[in-house]
Amino acid sequence: MARFGIGDQVLIQDRYTPAHHRVPRYVKGQRGEIERVCAAFGQPESLAAGGDGEPFQTLYRVRLKQTDLWSDYAGNPADSLEIEVFEHWLESAD
Amino acid sequence: MSHDHPHAPPRPDDPEPRTYHELLGVALSNLLIEKGIYSAAEERQRIEALEAVTSARGARVVARAWVDPKFKARLLTNAREAVGELGIEHVDSELTAVANTPQLHNVVVCTLCSCYPRTLLGRPPAWYKSKPYRARVVREPREVLAEFGTHIAPEREIRVHDSTAELRYIVIPERPAGTADWSEDQLAAIVDRDAMVGVAEVTVPEARPET
Numbered sequence: 134m135a136r137f138g139i140g141d142q143v144l145i146q147d148r149y150t151p152a153h154h155r156v157p158r159y160v161k162g163q164r165g166e167i168e169r170v171c172a173a174f175g176q177p178e179s180l181a182a183g184g185d186g187e188p189f190q191t192l193y194r195v196r197l198k199q200t201d202l203w204s205d206y207a208g209n210p211a212d213s214l215e216i217e218v219f220e221h222w223l224e225s226a227d
Numbered sequence: 228m229s230h231d232h233p234h235a236p237p238r239p240d241d242p243e244p245r246t247y248h249e250l251l252g253v254a255l256s257n258l259l260i261e262k263g264i265y266s267a268a269e270e271r272q273r274i275e276a277l278e279a280v281t282s283a284r285g286a287r288v289v290a291r292a293w294v295d296p297k298f299k300a301r302l303l304t305n306a307r308e309a310v311g312e313l314g315i316e317h318v319d320s321e322l323t324a325v326a327n328t329p330q331l332h333n334v335v336v337c338t339l340c341s342c343y344p345r346t347l348l349g350r351p352p353a354w355y356k357s358k359p360y361r362a363r364v365v366r367e368p369r370e371v372l373a374e375f376g377t378h379i380a381p382e383r384e385i386r387v388h389d390s391t392a393e394l395r396y397i398v399i400p401e402r403p404a405g406t407a408d409w410s411e412d413q414l415a416a417i418v419d420r421d422a423m424v425g426v427a428e429v430t431v432p433e434a435r436p437e438t
Contacts, residue, residue, distance in 0.1 A: 155392050157338050159365065171321065174393050192393055199368075199387075208369045211384040217392040 135191045136220055141167045144226040153181030156222050164226050165195040168215055190219040282420035285347035285397055290415035293402040317346040326399040332379050333398045334425030336364045337390040344395040348420055375426040398425040405431050
């Protein structure tokens with residue numbers, strides 16, 4: 134069961150793990166909005182080390198504002214970035 | 228260390244490895260073949276199949292979306308099923324189509340590696356895998372697109388898609404003006420790879436395709 138729904142405000146966790154984890158540094162600690170709830174997939178941290186990926190995690194597409202990501206962003210304030218983030222990297226920011 | 232077992236001879240199409248990582252690739256390939264994980268013929272066939280896919284596949288998808296709004300709606304909802312209607316099998320990951328509009332331009336990157344919709348576009352170009360593209364397009368997309376000759380109006384939103392996990396993306400560009408009476412094949416002929424990655428827009432050539 135997906136914890137978040139479309140439109141929910143979320144915080145991408147700001148933590149580090151040496152495991153393969155598919156969350157780039159530049160979005161850690163950022164707030165965004167759930168754009169889409171994708172399916173559940175195996176955790177990359179486990180799969181990359183030969184594990185079974187359990188427990189599977191729901192994957193979301195999170196929409197972020199460019200002006201939040203980069204303090205010196207010079208483009209249109211409406212410019213956005215969407216990125217896939219697994220549920221175990223997200224917290225509620227409502 | 229004993230080293231008296233026979234090694235596979237170098238294959239004729241192997242270029243002389245120039246860098247550490249190229250050498251590592253050749254060593255890995257030779258080991259997998261030696262250990263019987265797969266055969267040299269299977270490796271060759273797989274490479275040939277990968278190289279046989281071109282962005283003409285993606286162009287067929289875009290052209291169909293332009294002429295058939297219901298197909299476009301299905302494509303935006305479930306791209307994997309929709310491309311299946313055209314006989315394109317996409318099995319390795321989820322496929323997501325994002326559509327440009329007069330108010331929105333989409334561009335795709337994989338900042339962590341080089342995830343790319345290979346079943347629709349073939350092998351990624353070198354620039355897509357380069358660190359400058361991956362680092363810069365998320366941070367200054369308008370400048371990077373301008374360097375490709377693509378100038379997005381300041382009032383039009385740019386949306387960058389960072390392909391970080393299970394999804395692969397294809398951009399459905401806007402259908403250019405002046406193509407209302409074109410056939411689907413003629414339309415497919417003008418949709419190029421870079422427009423489906425989102426660093427370009429589709430333009431109308433001076434000569435109309437003959438297909």
